[in-house]
Amino acid sequence: MPRSAEPGTKGERTRERIRTAALASFRENGYDATTIRKIADELGMSVGATNYHFPSKNHLIQELYLDVQHAHRAAAERLLKTETRLVDRLAIVYATGIDQLTPYHAHAGEFLSAAVSPRSPINPLSAESADSLEVVEGLFAQAVEGATPSGLPDDIRALLPRALVLAHLLLALFWVYDTSENQRRTRTLLERGLKLLGTALPLARLPILRGALRDMLSLVTEVRA
Amino acid sequence: MPRSAEPGTKGERTRERIRTAALASFRENGYDATTIRKIADELGMSVGATNYHFPSKNHLIQELYLDVQHAHRAAAERLLKTETRLVDRLAIVYATGIDQLTPYHAHAGEFLSAAVSPRSPINPLSAESADSLEVVEGLFAQAVEGATPSGLPDDIRALLPRALVLAHLLLALFWVYDTSENQRRTRTLLERGLKLLGTALPLARLPILRGALRDMLSLVTEVRA
């Protein structure tokens, strides 16, 4: 008999309590200062309990990423309805992505360090995070598909979403190191980069460039953790 | 009275012993499997001794990076004497840089994780590693300066070394994730990227592009850990 109105099995409820407490602490105190002992203490349970529900600290971070990505999707999809030009649509996806990260900038380095190892399950390029990354890649695919016909060659068009999501990871990397007020530099970089893309992408139709670009994209998009 | 023919004070000799043992272990076992306790045991001293000579494990890694960078400089400078075209000279600096990393590829993720945090003293972009990075930036400066006059605008030319060294860091990042045989993909990416640069860079003379490029470069080269 469940003690309260909360649904699910006991395990599910405990798992949710841990999840909530951990995410709150990550947001407030960052990665390093969030220790499983503090979380366990706060919830009046033992250290082993958290590891029973989440095999490792990184699995808790995974939950945070999922939250962020769902928020990203929601924010981006809402705005995508209002734009039709490709570059503007990309601007939406990139900008809303950075928006979601903003609250974590103070501790971004800690998170990056945990995420960057190819062996880490929370590496965006890892097999374990494939679903997660697919959410964002899907956003870029949506942005590309829904754009007014740009005359992009099909092969380039097919490679674009993956390349754009990798660019997003690079932008996020830049953002981590961005010490300017409110990460203004990152926004400026995004603006200028997209402007450049807007003038350069149409050139992809030229046969010579098209081949080189396709080779480059197919090489880069093969990257995996 | 020094026990052997080794020079320096006792402290200097001990420091050197620790350094040598640590670097050997890093090369052989990687970052994680190299514990200060193992090093201390191997040398018949206590854990505190290593921390007396090197405040932290990362300071030991710093030594490894210095080694790598000096080897990089030696290898690059030797080859630079044989080439005059800008792109070929850049190819030398990039390729010899990756060459130095090659022995560490098996454990590259561990090292990356330790180095990537903006707070880490071994972050290439940190103040503590400024000297180290300057070595490589100097190589790129050399490569640019020694090239046959390319008609590059002065403002672009001035920003180039810093931008090129950042590109090198990105290439190294790609290399970490490169699972292809002997990191062949990284070499291919380098080739294609340089080829692209070779055809695109002359366009930097056009006034319109020049302004945009300069803005972009000056934005990116401001990045610091």
Added chain:
DNA sequence: CATCGTTACTGAACATGTTCAGTAATCGAG
């Protein structure tokens, strides 16, 4: 060579993520 301040080192203690053998709670079947 004796003294003594400096340098070098010791080893225990701490915090932390993780593991695991053992125990308790839960819950469906009978």
Added chain:
DNA sequence: CTCGATTACTGAACATGTTCAGTAACGATG
């Protein structure tokens, strides 16, 4: 309601990087 198996949890133990109060060794000076 009882039983037994599954699920949930406990808390001690381990490995590790780091700190630090205390101790030993060194080496310049008188």
